[in-house]
Amino acid sequence: MKNSELLQGTLDMLILRVLSRGDSHGWGIADRIKSVSKDVLSIGEGSLYPALYRMETRGWIKSRWGQSENNRKAKFYSLTKLGEDQLETEAEAWRQLSGAIGSVMRHA
Numbered sequence: 001m002k003n004s005e006l007l008q009g010t011l012d013m014l015i016l017r018v019l020s021r022g023d024s025h026g027w028g029i030a031d032r033i034k035s036v037s038k039d040v041l042s043i044g045e046g047s048l049y050p051a052l053y054r055m056e057t058r059g060w061i062k063s064r065w066g067q068s069e070n071n072r073k074a075k076f077y078s079l080t081k082l083g084e085d086q087l088e089t090e091a092e093a094w095r096q097l098s099g100a101i102g103s104v105m106r107h108a
Helices: 010-019 026-036 045-057 081-107
Strands: 061-067 073-079
Touching (some): 010 045, 010 073, 026 045, 045 061, 073 081
């Protein structure tokens, strides 16, 4: 499933969830989402970096420059308190939405 097929707002929630485990650079975030989803979700740079920029502007994440695992300069992102709160809000909305969809699929 390509990122364009993700429900509106889902990408932000996935990025926040990955960052709740610790700091990561952009490629690491995308790779973690792809890995955990067993290659079902693939986030392209054209969606990932605008989302990271938007989330940083909103104060949900912050960034710093550092060295990646292969000694390249990379921007590392981390979750802020505001981002933790946003993750909880989005996760609760997701639980409600996925429960409602599941109910319709089982009983309609």
